[in-house]
Amino acid sequence: MKKGPENDLFSFPEKLPLLPVRDIVVFPYMVIPLFVSREKSIKALDEALSKDRMIFLVAQKNRSEKEPSPKDLYRVGTVALIMRMLRLPDGKIKILVQGLSKAVLKEFRQTSPYYLVKVENIKDPFITDITLEIEALMRNIREQLDRITSYGKLLSPDLMFVLESVDDPGRLADLVASNLDLPMKKAQEILEIVDPIERLKVLGEVLGKEVQILT
16 A cells, blocks of 8 residues: 655744643644643744744643743644634633644744744655555554543544544554543653654554553
């Protein structure tokens, strides 16, 4: 089964405002609401909204850090599109973002009044041939998810439907990882794996342990 390059034309600015994220690792294809209250983060949002609505989301190494410095942030994150924004009465901002592409933070261009960083796109290696091994890995992921749901763990029915039609190994791995309640460090580890086949293998191990726990 042949597979062609996906998302070849996607591009984003070399410099982007950065938004540190406390409680979650955001993956490509993920659509998620985030609450923003820190002054520096609100200024980063304003900058993104005044331009192309793109922002670089990076997880904090320590979620309790109120004002994370550059050393408190991971270097691999996700470029996201701000789809909606709502200013709340208490001064916080609620945004809905969609993950677009993984990227690596290359350099801090400014740290005040908000983080502006130079980023570089991380593309999945093109897989031109879906081998029997890759098909088996993808089938194993789907089967383990079915087993997990059969034991009563709630996963979105929409997700299960979408996964049936996904034939790209990298996209399958990212969609599954973004819908599991993974510890931050494990989620970040999976996000940083460039090889999509390796991502599938690590996810298979994670799901296998989950099935063992549930049984």
